[in-house]
Amino acid sequence: MTNPEIQIPEQLSAVPGKPVAVLGCGISGKSVERLCSQLGWEATLFDEKSDDPSVVNSFDSDRAEEFSLVVYSPGFHKDHTWLQCAEKAGALTLSEFDFSSLFWKGTIIAITGTNGKTTLAEFLAKAFGHTGIDANAVGNIGQPLSELIANGCNRESIAVCEISSFQAESLKHLVPDYVLWTNFSEDHLDRHADLREYFSAKHRLVTRCSSGKVFFDRSVYRSAIELGTSLSEECVVDDDTQAKALGIGGTVFATLPERNTYLMARALWQDMGLAETDLIATAHDFKKSPHRMELIRNHEGVSFWDDSKATNFHAVLGAVSRFEDKVVWIGGGKGKGGDLEGFIDCLYSRIREAHLIGETKEEIAELLQKRNVSAVLHETMEDAVSAAFKKSKQGDNVLLSPGFASFDMFEGYTQRGEAFKKAVSLNLI
16 A cells, blocks of 8 residues: 655655666565555565565566665675676666665765774664654664655655665665764675775765764774875764773673773764763663573583674684683684784684584685694584583683684574574573
């Protein structure tokens, strides 16, 4: 049913003449399809891997001629052949975020970074709610902006948008009011040609922020200099304040790297002229989403930590730095590119023993053994947990912080984390 409250923006005024092609039938694709339905537009879903009979598995030049607009999911690289076909046919091609942003009338806070994006987005949305300000966390966090709009939300509220490099690289229309760039280190080099391209994808948000209200940490500023990009040092949010002085002692933000997350939120809060007492109160009530340095259990003096969300090297190094003593590390998975040997050089002195899984386990083991660190290979998560527990002693920390993608063995980091929890439970019963 057409929703008369959603007006068609000028940029899409030519669209109703033809159907809309939606590439990708995941959560963002289905949300776009639903929004199109509310606009009174016919939409067709395309996904080569879907077995849903209502989804078309191929898209070529002939098919592209049927559509005036093509909206694509984050999984589609800007050079994907389907997008090339659409552009050659003269169709307007927009990412889900770009498409949805054209309907948004309220404030857009764009959050990007290698790590910490989800925690910052969830924290800010909750803090705004604490003050009575209508805000929603959307984007890479799990709820697409198109879904929020299709659900009939207040489109003049604040959209706190977690935006990945995949979503940022091809933006044409989204204009954020604020950009918060949590940190930067190598990641997703299986998708991006090199570190420069990865940085440029995220930097696109900065160039699209017409207000100039941008905040980033020191690692972003250093990377900009190294890659020959201009960023103002005045926008750096430094970690120069202790938790006690901030009033966040005893919260999840009391230690690094989460303290940097709080400081990023605080910089925005102060710029918006909001009372910091509300931010502090929210910090004391805030809980992180699962699989982010989550203590699962302590058994016979051995602590088991689930950090399955750590899918890059930077996250793992942040995780191990929390512990005074060396950890028993469970790592490995599907490689995403990057300097593996450099990562191991930074990691090996922080681990007592490694239990490795996934496609990269042999390569990691070889590098660790050269540095005289014991490394054991396992075929399953249960085997890795069982062996790690048997080798542990009182006071040890067994840490799942993989450093790699999960898609070689699992459907995602959540399934990997749940497998770890189950394995811990089975081994300690």
